[in-house]
Amino acid sequence: MMLRHLKTPDFRFEDVDEAFDGSARAGPSIAALGRAITVTEAAALTVQGGLTIAHASSGALAQFTENGSELRVVYAVGSMATVVPAEQRPLALSARFPLVDAVRLRRELWIANAAELNQQYPELAPEWGAQSWAVLPLIIDDVVLGAVGWSFPFSRPEHGFSARERACLRELVEAASFALHRATLYETERKARALAEIAQCETLVRLEAVTRERDQIIAEQRLWHAQGKLVEQRELLAQVGRILDSTPDINLALRRVAARSTPLLGDWSQLQLSDAHNRVHLDAKPVVVTPLLVTSKPRRGVGVRALRSLYHKGLRSVMFVPLRFRGRTLGSLTIGSADPARRYDGADVELAIEIGRRCAMSAEYSRQCNAARRAPQTQEDFVAATSHELRRPLSHIKGFISTLRTPATVWDAKSRDDFLAEIEHEADRLTNLVESLLDLSRTDSGGLDRENWSATAPVALIAAGIDRVRGSLGEHTVEIQVADDVPLVWVNASEVERVLANLLENAAKYSPPSAPIGVVARSLGDTVNLRVEDRGLGIPADHIERIFEPFFREPTGGYPAKPGTGLGLAICRSIIRAQDGQIWAEQRPGGGAAFVFTLPIAQAEAIGGKCTR
Amino acid sequence: MYPMILVVDDEASMRKFIASNLRVRGYEVVTAADGTEALTIAAGQSLDLVLLDICMPGPDGMQVLATLRRHSNVPVVIVSGLADKNDRMTVLKLGATDLLCKPFGVDELLTSVRAALQQAGSVAQVPL
Numbered sequence: 001m002m003l004r005h006l007k008t009p010d011f012r013f014e015d016v017d018e019a020f021d022g023s024a025r026a027g028p029s030i031a032a033l034g035r036a037i038t039v040t041e042a043a044a045l046t047v048q049g050g051l052t053i054a055h056a057s058s059g060a061l062a063q064f065t066e067n068g069s070e071l072r073v074v075y076a077v078g079s080m081a082t083v084v085p086a087e088q089r090p091l092a093l094s095a096r097f098p099l100v101d102a103v104r105l106r107r108e109l110w111i112a113n114a115a116e117l118n119q120q121y122p123e124l125a126p127e128w129g130a131q132s133w134a135v136l137p138l139i140i141d142d143v144v145l146g147a148v149g150w151s152f153p154f155s156r157p158e159h160g161f162s163a164r165e166r167a168c169l170r171e172l173v174e175a176a177s178f179a180l181h182r183a184t185l186y187e188t189e190r191k192a193r194a195l196a197e198i199a200q201c202e203t204l205v206r207l208e209a210v211t212r213e214r215d216q217i218i219a220e221q222r223l224w225h226a227q228g229k230l231v232e233q234r235e236l237l238a239q240v241g242r243i244l245d246s247t248p249d250i251n252l253a254l255r256r257v258a259a260r261s262t263p264l265l266g267d268w269s270q271l272q273l274s275d276a277h278n279r280v281h282l283d284a285k286p287v288v289v290t291p292l293l294v295t296s297k298p299r300r301g302v303g304v305r306a307l308r309s310l311y312h313k314g315l316r317s318v319m320f321v322p323l324r325f326r327g328r329t330l331g332s333l334t335i336g337s338a339d340p341a342r343r344y345d346g347a348d349v350e351l352a353i354e355i356g357r358r359c360a361m362s363a364e365y366s367r368q369c370n371a372a373r374r375a376p377q378t379q380e381d382f383v384a385a386t387s388h389e390l391r392r393p394l395s396h397i398k399g400f401i402s403t404l405r406t407p408a409t410v411w412d413a414k415s416r417d418d419f420l421a422e423i424e425h426e427a428d429r430l431t432n433l434v435e436s437l438l439d440l441s442r443t444d445s446g447g448l449d450r451e452n453w454s455a456t457a458p459v460a461l462i463a464a465g466i467d468r469v470r471g472s473l474g475e476h477t478v479e480i481q482v483a484d485d486v487p488l489v490w491v492n493a494s495e496v497e498r499v500l501a502n503l504l505e506n507a508a509k510y511s512p513p514s515a516p517i518g519v520v521a522r523s524l525g526d527t528v529n530l531r532v533e534d535r536g537l538g539i540p541a542d543h544i545e546r547i548f549e550p551f552f553r554e555p556t557g558g559y560p561a562k563p564g565t566g567l568g569l570a571i572c573r574s575i576i577r578a579q580d581g582q583i584w585a586e587q588r589p590g591g592g593a594a595f596v597f598t599l600p601i602a603q604a605e606a607i608g609g610k611c612t613r
Numbered sequence: 614m615y616p617m618i619l620v621v622d623d624e625a626s627m628r629k630f631i632a633s634n635l636r637v638r639g640y641e642v643v644t645a646a647d648g649t650e651a652l653t654i655a656a657g658q659s660l661d662l663v664l665l666d667i668c669m670p671g672p673d674g675m676q677v678l679a680t681l682r683r684h685s686n687v688p689v690v691i692v693s694g695l696a697d698k699n700d701r702m703t704v705l706k707l708g709a710t711d712l713l714c715k716p717f718g719v720d721e722l723l724t725s726v727r728a729a730l731q732q733a734g735s736v737a738q739v740p741l
Contacts, residue, residue, distance in 0.1 A: 392715070395715035396630065399716065399718065403630060403633065409637050409638075
């Protein structure tokens, strides 16, 4: 409530209380104005507010136009012929109307009845039904924004509008000035932003046109000069380097590299990092399929589905190049040409390998950066989660011991045995937890014993894994599928057996009793994929990444199961990573979950040394 | 008539510990293994006190507390494994009567239960 409004010539002390009361009535409208974000919204709330608070029959709000030379009616309710004649919108500042006068003279006009109107504006006739009028300028920081006026269907006694009415309309108008000012600023900013976006789009379109033109020229050059091609290749490699350096987002960088490499090497290209969804799993050697026919046979690491999908893209010649870094394949570069006459030769493959090598280096670097950035947070979370998990069995132990020790209560023998059994059970749980934590820290820090690595047959790993958990599989049967051509893998066998045992135990825990569990071994590129499938409820999509986090537990969905430590999958991941493999979860087609991990194929020279069959 | 207490915890041995100690002293105890079960029980019978675990699968203790508060003013003592000073403020603000931090013994349990019942002016007789 602002008292300064009362210091007008007609100020009377007895009006103060009434004015307080009046301004309180404006409250809800003012609160609504505080939330208005567009000019029209603010104007409507102001005019409507006058109708509600002061029982006006009509009202209008006018604001300066953008160039400030005229007034524009933003919002009007009912006929406002007297204060703003309909035929005179927008209003010139020279016009003789109450709304314009309020703006020009910066003065409130309180016209109590038709006689007063006639006296001040002899040329204006009152509109039908209106008998008194109030017009107030909208002022903020001494700047006039416009004015708002209302007509009332009743005339006023001699001293005109009451202090209460004046106070509440003034309160409303002050709030309206703020709201209009703020909304105008918002709108200006919104417009500026929209303009900037349009300008940016135009620049991009122009840039693309220029790039296309350039690529066109490059293509022509390629046709005309064999020598020119070498220059282009060198320039392309330099550009690939620059693109890879330009952004920390490796996926974005790879898309840009693919787009840049396309014109020189073909019509379509794709760079992909190895993950669960990548359908191309190459070993060290590139694969060239030229020409690409609908009948083309699958090659090592490139499945028939990948070839078909490229053929249906319109490509008639393709090459697949591994992204190699320090002897590992991190992903693949696929390039294709739609021109049936184009055949990829050694020079093309060499250039693609060179591009792939640079991308692989960047991808590995980016992965390491991300891992380093994530580490401290993960560490902190891990410590918090660990102490929480340790406290859980401890709280049970403490609870039951204090139960048994309370002197006032005598427990019968059966209850006492029961409580002691609980204490023992929780102590066992604590022991398991501590052992698992030690395991995790050992495998995480790369402490796996390299001495015990050997070339091992996947089927031997599977058999040993099943042996370890035979007791806890209950009525579940295990169906094993291992193709004849699955090669030996180079692993620490006892660790991989632990992983398999853990995954089998999980599969039993998360599926209905006696539902079969599937174990599949398949060779893919330079790795062997091992897959453990259950027929349970599957894993919710948003948990598929998180289930490998320590202490993340998926509810068993009603199957009876003993709660584990919550560290099993975290240990599995740590073991598989220590052997240069990857592990991930996916949905099993037909329902249930599948856990897949990769193991490196044993190289020929290693097989000669140590072999486990 | 003895006070009726609902014990909500997803871990069976925690429920056993709390329920045995309350029953042996004359309290009436019902138990629930998760938030949904707890709310079903609370809707179906009149309770004098709820002992509510925070970390549970499904709706957690905070959500159960918020739902309970919309329908009743039964005193709620939160049982939590997250021992943090700020947590006390958070649960009290949400309308809990007290916070019991794990691990706790029989004495702490009984003191908290009695205090919560007396504070709520429970009409039932509070056993010693």
